[in-house]
Amino acid sequence: MIRVKNIHFTYNDREVLRGIDFRMGNEIVALVGQNGSGKTTFAKHLNGLLKPTSGSVEVDGLDTREHTVAELSRLVGYVFQNPEHMFFEENVFREVAFGPKNLGLSEDEIEARVRWALKAVNLEGYEERTPYSLSGGEKQRLAIACVLAMKPRYIILDEPTTGLDARNSESVIETIGRLHSEGHGILLITHDMELVLRMAERVMLLKEGRKVFDGPVEEFFSLELGAYGLDRPELLEASERLGAGFVRSVGELMKKLGGEGVDGAVLP
Amino acid sequence: MVQFYRERDSLLHRLDPRVKIIGTTLGIAAIMLYNDPVVLIPLFFVFLLIGAFLGKISIREQMTLLKPLLPIVIITIAVWPLIYKPRLMGVLFGVSFSMRLLTFALLTFLLLATTSQADLILGFVKLGMPHEYGLTISISLRYIPTLYRLAGTIMDAQKSRGWEVEKGNFITRARKMTAVLIPLLVSSLKTAHELSIALESRSFGASPRRTFIREIRMTKGDYVALALTIGLFLLALYARYGLGLGHISIYPR
Incomplete structure (x- = not known):
């Protein structure tokens, strides 16, 4: 369990986080808010990259103020927005092995973890490829594998689908779903409301460093999102106009409509 | 900075x-x-x-x-x-x-x-320095804080993978810095390449005669x-x- 108790964070005389409480277990939580609302600053507190000015952050009982980022990286993995900011090794295998090597694991254990992590993100057979030669989605999945190989219980993904085309985005979403089903707690930092609708179980909304909402995704989409600079997903708008209420995917909408669409068009 | x-x-x-x-x-x-x-x-x-x-x-x-x-x-x-x-x-x-x-x-x-x-x-340009050099200096100075921030982000990304630069002797620490220097170099080269395309697409160097938005007298x-x-x-x-x-x-x- 991640427990955040009333954290404040001040940087350059500016209070970036103002008294945030938060709890997270093995669930998918979306962290949303406008640019500058404090999302990334908050997330960086969860793996100890930033320490709170006041208040506390505990990850499975470990106070982040008393442990290094390296120690906390066994528990909380952080996938940065631009995966290329991680890559420096000559091939995919060595890139994924970097984290486990830092943990001081044996050669056999490192190899086993690399193979397992690459399988988990569907990158088997890519071991000898250069990280920079991969496509956008493959790079994002490689970045996830790099963090996954450290077997963290919680994974933070910063804008995992930004800049990806539909197919690559889909492959990343599938990976996130698989990780969750395997018991990882996932924190998604995102502006993508379609992704929130589809993946998140809970949403925390930040505004100017304050938590303004923390609750189930359905309740989140009933808020007046325009006031926070956010848009409702088109799927949700369409579903409500069709009288189908809250749905999370096109498939769910079709099911609710009983196979029949607008203007009598038959849906598959 | x-x-x-x-x-x-x-x-x-x-x-x-x-x-x-x-x-x-x-x-x-x-x-x-x-x-x-x-x-x-x-x-x-x-x-x-x-x-x-x-x-x-x-x-x-x-x-x-x-x-x-x-x-x-x-x-x-x-x-x-x-x-x-x-x-x-x-x-x-x-x-x-x-x-x-x-x-x-x-x-x-x-x-x-x-x-x-x-x-x-x-x-410098008014004193006769070619404006290309002026722009090069200006862009270089402009990108110092950007690169500084980028280096910070890359260091954070590597720290999240258990990278600890503080451990070990001077040579070990210098070798560890490759984990930051390579992504930094790649990102910088990409930025430079994109910037050169952006400048060309805005007709940089198309006319030898230049005017200035702000004049000094x-x-x-x-x-x-x-x-x-x-x-x-x-x-x-x-x-x-x-x-x-x-x-x-x-x-x-």
């Missing part, structure tokens, strides 16, 4: 950048004429006072910015007596060269602290300051070569 320029209402801030560039160049040339500490030490303090009174930059602030040069100053003063005899003269030359270095740095600092980046580049005060600077430099030349002041022969005949 050290940000040299700060907006202030002072005579040096108001001066045309061309006058300040010429003044700094002549000032550096003048201190190169002398090697006698009897001249160089007072000259350093004169420039310090010019910064304080005409540039409104406190002496404390100027000294803080010169502080990183302290190790070089100490080494210079310590090494000269070891390589020059009599040793007392060696100490004297050590002090002389340190003062030269400090005055050189102080003049450059005063130019940067009283002239905004845009004005500085414009000044020399005022009467600027001409007076320029004449005064050139006059003082000529006086320094006369003092050195006409009167033979301020120079001690290092290698006596």
